[in-house]
Amino acid sequence: MKKKRIYRIAVIIAAIYCLVGAGLYFLQEKIFFHPEAVAAGIRYSFPEPHTETDLTFDDEGSVHLVQFNVPDSLNKGLVLYFPGNMKNVTHYARFVPAFTKKGYAVWMPDYPGFGKSTVPLSEAALYEMSLQIYKLARTHYRPDQIIIYGKSIGTGIASQLASVRDCRKLILETPYNSIASLAKPYLWMYPYSSSLLHFQFPTCDYLLKVTAPVTVFHGTADRLIPYSNAAMLKQAFKPGDEFITIEGGDHVNLNSYPLMQHKLDSLLMQ
Template sequence: MRKIKTLLLWAASIYILVGVGLYAFQKKIIFRPESLSDDYKFEFNIPFEELRIPINPKEQLSAILFKASQPKGIVLYFHGNMKHIGFYGKYVPNFTSQGYDVLMMDYRTFGKSTGELSEALIYQDALHMYQIARKRFEPGQIIIYGRSLGTGIAAQLAAVRDCKRLILEAPYYSVEDVAKHFIPFYPHGLLLEFKFPTYTYLPKVTAPVSIFHGTDDHTIPYASGEKLKQYFKPGDEFISIKGATHNNLNDYPLFHQRLDEMLK
């Protein structure tokens, strides 16, 4: 009996310590930014303009406007949880080749963006990007695109602003849903500061919704993205890329074929 009590005590202690660790280090688990100095020079093989957007006297957002030769619209691209804009520039030709400018921002603490990192402020910053796009394009010319972490941000924006289409690449039902998959038996709803509940936004999106997800995605499980299908309206689509993982959807012809169709 004493051994059992000791084991239970150890188990409870480990459970509590892991829970405290999850709560304390969730920002570092979810976000993996790479900061850049203000004088860092971006280099891309596509014409671009670097934007600095003041959010208060001490803080700024960094964004890049990639330019198509004769743009018929613009893609608001919300990237994943790692590095900075420079890493994601390789995906921009998918859109500029089809006649779309691309506006991509770095979240606060990523790249040259500064300021406090919070879910509410990220949504606010995404709205700034939409307002910039609206200065040149009508809602029917704006595509909102989210990749990985950015899918929840893209979905929230499309829920409150009109657009031509919402495209989500490797999305999640919610951050809580992904956390439960990897670390079950914890009250993630109480522990998580960042929740990005995509499932609450999708029913409010009036534009067509297209989702890409690889069947072998072990970063954001395929099942988490697939759960979003229950919120589809007529015309929305879920495109499974057989054998694809989280980071290589761009290597599959089916991905490009369907994306090109959406961008026509």
């Protein structure tokens, strides 16, 4: 009887182990991304002047791009802004004035499956999206006029783009070393947990190939992406790159800290 009981317990544990692993494999898109779709016929409403463009991806669909404009007489350059994993552009448009007030246009996409973008979501699609946006930007701006900016999940996308295309600066807000390193503390029981992940975003690997100056902003109280994980990126820094620590800052409020406001203003003035 004792052996049967041990066997039943072992079977239950094995079943739970497999179920958790299967859940991670099949549901991770819902874990990492929280999109909110918007009907194609609806126009976004923002106080800043803007235009909306759809970039077609063969037969797979399109990516919706919002282009926040500044007058030509004040235009100093362009910020390609790759946002976090929530809703769509409407959730992140509030950060646009930090750049437009300094004379920079801002282009911000709805990620595949977000807002009015209809391309299926995948890591490869996100990289292709960023490349197509960059190519469009180059028809209007020189590389030394383009700042690539990533926030949260968007830092991996921004870093990959900056690793294959020239830009004036790469700025990362609340970045991570990689998705695998973020997940490892929670998936310690799976020795090959990285192989379960559809999304890798190896930001640190990309930074090794970035030739533009890099600035990182991260808060010490970030519970979503621990400060210690972001600090791993320093190993990929080259001379001149900088890591700005926001004491007490969490994942969503760094923009409210004077240190970040002043430093970002300084970067945009350079």
